[in-house]
Amino acid sequence: MDLGNLESLKFFYPEIVLSGTILLLILFDLFIRNKRWLGLMAFLGCILSLVTTFQLYGMSPGWLFHHMIILDNFSLFFKVVSLLAALLVVWMSLGCREIREIHQGEYYTILLTSALGMFFMASSSNLLMAYLSLELVSITSYILTGFLPHNRRSTEAALKYLIYGGVASGTMIYGMSWIFGMTGSLDYARISEALFQGQTNHLALFMAFIFILAGFGYKIVFVPFHMWSPDVYQGAPTPITAFLSVGSNAAGTAILMRFFFPAVSRLGEGGDWLFISGVEWPHFLLMVSMVTMTLGNLCALNQQNLKRLLAYSGIAHAGYILMGLVVLNNDGLKAMLFYIVVYLIMNLGAFLVVVIVANETGKEEIGDYRGLAWRGAAIPAVCMAIFLFSLTGLPPLAGFVGKFFLFAAVIKQGFYLLAVVGIINSVISLYYYAGVVKTMFLDFPEPTDPQVTMTANTSALLGVLSTLTVLFGIYWGPLVHSLH
């Protein structure tokens, strides 16, 4: 199936619905006085788009818009993930005080635009399309990060993000130009053909990959392209931090896998991926994965700000997710996809608790969580403990199952060193996650510490996320099934 512009449109409903919602949001922002309705509209738009996405599931793969966009279950999966992230973040924003004080019309518009960009990131099958979609996500992210007016941290973070992002995408498009020079094409399928037939210079190819990886890596947040993340996570409005932490990571992983799989490798026998010989990808990724998780965890050890801690833990989790890519087979791929879903749920949950606490206290330092469980916020504290233990990978929570699959994939292929490094990292991460839990439960509150209460809205969302975290820890069969 290779469709032209007009025929493609009927397979393009999710994007159309989302774009329509964005336009409507801009329009209605002019009339509607109660801006809360805009959030609800964005929410409905996401649900509608989600429904249309599910309708496309299970179709035979094909190309849309003259080989620009690929439509297969893989891209649909990431569309669902991005939509879920956007949906949950919109829901979270509805209950967030920080957001209520800013221009909500623009906020929801840009948020959904970013989600739209992630759609394209997951489905582009052309280097130019990949670049454009990445930029769409990046630019919207810069704006969202700096969305808090009169907040120096937010502004600083946005500027930092912009500069890093600019450099990274500049490097990436330079690398893409090398690939174009070597193969004469921007289309993934043709690149693959040319690379597997032609006599390419391996060193040049390797360099080009490294350049391109700078752009992708900066989205996934792996070392050494991680520098922006702690500042951005801390400065951005919390729902946006949550969105970036899961959405950007997932979309970055998607674009990376998309680039790897059809463009520079082929499916070998028994589900293994074959690479162009002479370009040592697995070992390079292995190093990146180990360094990323170790650095993330070590830096997280000493953080005082919870959002910053979660930023570093996010870096570490990017490292875990990369573990699945190192093995370069379908087991690893499945483990990665599973982990991304699980990570989406538990990480959004953790940020939701940050929102709930910040709504009442306006603070995000770990010290401000002192005795949270005994200050009328037992439920958020318990949920936070569930999310954090799940991030650590303790059974019977979803994070454990995710890690189990990753380790299983890695061990099966004989990467024992990577497995052991991953294990050591899990223990390190236990230390700081348990430290937060300790502050919430084992430290007792001072009389001056404010009480924390929840609204119906946030508690419903919290209930959904924590139930899913436990549920996928005990019975994850259906989720695995949907990954096939």
Added chain:
Amino acid sequence: MIEPFVGDLSLVVFLPLLGAMVLLFIPRSMNRVLFTTAILFTSLTFFWSLRVLWRFQSDSGEMQLVERVSWIPAYGIDYFIGIDGLSLFLVLLTAFLGPIVILASWTISERVKEYLFFMLVLETGMIGAFVALDLFLFYVFWEVMLVPMYFIIGVWGGPRRIYAALKFVLYTMSGSLLMLVAIIYLAARNAQVTQVLSFDLLRLYNLHLPYEEQFWLFLAFALSFAIKVPLFPFHTWLPDAHVEAPTAGSVLLAAILLKMGTYGFLRFAIPLFPEAALAVQPFIVALAVIGIIYGALVAMVQPDLKKLVAYSSVSHLGFVMLGLFAFNLQGMQGALYQMLNHGLSTGALFLIVGMIYERRHTRMIDDFGGLWKQMPLFSALFLVVTFSSIGLPGLNGFVGEFLILLGAFQATPFWAAGAATGMILGAIYMLWMFRRVNFGPLSRPENQKLQDIGAREIVILAPILALIVFMGVYPRPFLSRMRFSAEPIIQRVESKKEATPLIFEGGRSRESQSHGN
């Protein structure tokens, strides 16, 4: 979905968890109701475990009351539980101590709901780990124990509770994650050989691996279990955790959680990797005996009663390890028996220490003296428990230690002699401590006002004491049920004996790798 959970064994596992769920719906101000509910559910668990005992056929070494439900078919993970002579009494002991520790916590007045919730979840984790026959399921239960214990130590513990709680979790977790790697490796390896991905322990027993692989896998399992036991030199978390934990936490920690380590050796590490176990036998035996003597010597100089009991655990668990690694029937039966004995006597000691701590808010031996005059009943019970811990003939401790030494002398006479001196040291520190606390002049004015133990405390201690005496004079019903399950393990190891050279000779010879089942 309901049907799989009606088996007797499943009920024993999940009744406490059900109780924990019920607790959530009781308002937190109703302390009495909360306690009663918890006692009700733990007692129910105990009665149901008696039903398991009733249904257990004592003349079989097979897994009994087996329940198997497919859990995650894609990965060959089953909900697979069963019980045999090795786990039967440990399950019973756990269920037996359940109501006792709740009753012993009666004086806790703050955050009662959370406390009882964690206690009940912990009980499910412990029983589950003893009956799990699927490695994945076992790992889940094994880790489920971690979180409640973290909170029990960390919230309701002593002054250094936070440090102790974190240390406990980090130690245990670092060990168990390596075990996770080994479990996955084992399952993947089994899949390679038999083309079936499975975490079924009984199936994995039949997998025969070359010595080098066994060795590393054994190490990964053994590290995790050795930390839990704790085998010298991995014991340093234990005194902290014991001393800081509330009484009930210490009791469960000593009586059940430590047994998890020795049980792990017996159920997993030794039978899965018999050749590796044989090869490292000299090291483990040496560490066990060092632990026996070291624990006893350190216990001797402790000024704090609870710390003394904690170090005595290191010493006692050394005996258990010595018995296990003698690889003969006496040693193994003795080790199993001693696991129960230690659970009862050390559990009782912690309860007793808790009782005087509640009265005097100190645990320093020097603060006491002459208690016999003031609290005769308390001191008399204390004496029985002390004798049980020393291993006085007629009480349970004697049977276990005697069997262990009998087994150990056949296997390694030299180390067995060392262990025997440890027994003497044990008598010294326990009796010395007892003398300083209970005899001599009742000089301190605070001690002259002490109340003897009341009805609740008698109810707590009496069943334990009854068992201590019963197990001392009539061990047969216990030993005979253990026997048939212990024998196959010994045979597995024995059959590898000729084929395995010492570790110093640089691995095994080529021919013997093909040997096996």
